[in-house]
Amino acid sequence: MQEYEVVVIGGGSAGLAAALSAYENGLNKILIIEKNSSLGGILNQCIHTGFGIHVFNEQLSGPEYAQRFIDKLDNTSIEIKLNSYVTKIDKDKTIYYSNDAEGFQVIKAKSIIMATGCIERTPGAIKLEGERLSGILTAGLAQRYLNIEGYLVGKKVFILGSGDIGLIMARRMTLEGAKVLGVAEIMPYSNGLRRNIAQCLEDFNIPLYLSHTVKEVKGKDHVEQVVICQVDENKNYILGSEKTFDVDTLILSVGLLPYNNVLEDLGVQMSSTKGAVVDENYQTSIEGIFACGNALHVHDLVDYVTKEAMQAGLGASRYVKGLLKHGKYIETKNKNGINYVVPQKFCLQNIDKEIMFKFRVTKPFQNVKILIQDGDRTIKSIKKMFLLPSEMENISLNLSELKDCKSLSIEIMED
Amino acid sequence: MKNLTCIECPRGCNLTIDDNLKVTGNFCIRGQKYALDEISNPKRVVTSTIKIKSLEVVRLPVKTSMPISKKLMFTILKYLDNIQIEAPIKCGDVIIKNICDSGANLIATRTILK
């Protein structure tokens, strides 16, 4: 049986960076398994610019960002298997995959990095009244049709959900000649980056209806009208506030979920993010199995995906070389106002200089402090003018700040 | 006085520009330039795709090499409808020089070898 030092599952931005980092840290037998016919993952359909400002100090498009990493593979011994789908992995790191050329294959790995990305929440996953009509699809799918296949899915469009993909698609479809009549968001605030509200909606005078949702979709076979309605704090309809739009397409941008079938089947400990519970090297509860990128928690910026994946690649290389220490884990706790923190635990002996904690807040905050504490001792307190659930926050702590640390919690202090 | 959201990076600073063209609320120098451009001649990078003859894909993603006047956005997109090229293309290749007299080149943003 073929045996690799690291097998990376998924060839998106996370998988590419993880594999390159494992290689740069001294491993040679590395394989990337990717189900699509090309590397790059979701970046291939994100043709807008806005990627890489932190890693390259440039505003690249998604494919350009991916290309920088794909080009780097040329001078390495990293092997690639495209059009190959991993169906199962075992605790002893046996990997089962299949493709048209080789059929069903079984290989072994010393370590595995899961970088399988995320999936979109679908009409089935959210409640929508009305008939099951054609003309309702997710924003990512609409993006794929337009940017990869060159096919515009509708001419008169309404968008449910203000996630970034929905906003990006509002602009993209408008530029290609569609009329986008509006975006409805059930929360009283937008779920997309502020700059996307500005450059995707305001630039084209597309209205954003906050605290609104789609109440009904009408049509025979195909979408003909959507009815939106305002909601109160408990998300109940405020009757009488309905507005009707004549459209041929309803696009859903209602959230992303880490995609982890394979990990879940394996019995890895999972967290509230729907990703695995990981430590400072992004190692899961099964030794030698790592997770990073959108498969671990949904990121809004690719730059942080790359950094996270590089750490996972470094972790895997240390695991293979037997360099990871088995110290005591300190848990990270999310308290008031914090939705989750990644990593969920860390071992001080395995941290070189510093460790980055990533988290999201539960709701928008203004003029607050982020408090990081070890019991009663304040390790760090950071003032923030704005905090939004749609923007992932990160804070790095160095080893001296963590000296003698027994526990770690992150919370929001309001005045 | 005008309030703007800076689009130069994901931070999205809330900018204010007053009648004497003084910019406040910007975290870095990019915000200053953005606000000044925004009230005189707003500019955007245009991204789209064009037809490509290739064994791998049917569309090639492209962008303008720099932000172009917002007024030209739709003109450029219309123009792209009738452009077709052939693989191989390298990421960064110039497809059209000074597209629609915008001052920017149209460049490929993906490498398509076959």
Ligand SMILES: Cc1cc2nc3c(=O)[nH]c(=O)nc-3n(C[C@H](O)[C@H](O)[C@H](O)COP(=O)(O)OP(=O)(O)OC[C@H]3O[C@@H](n4cnc5c(N)ncnc54)[C@H](O)[C@@H]3O)c2cc1C
């Ligand atoms: C539509 C959209 C717009 C975005 N816009 C921006 C932006 O403007 N700026 C920015 O910085 N960031 C943006 N992001 C965020 C960022 O680009 C992504 O979070 C990041 O690229 C995700 O990388 P990934 O490798 O984790 O996942 P993906 O790119 O999804 O890669 C996962 C890969 O795993 C493969 N795979 C999955 N399961 C298997 C299996 N079982 N076997 C084999 N292969 C498998 C998939 O085919 C896929 O190629 C955007 C994200 C999305 C979705």
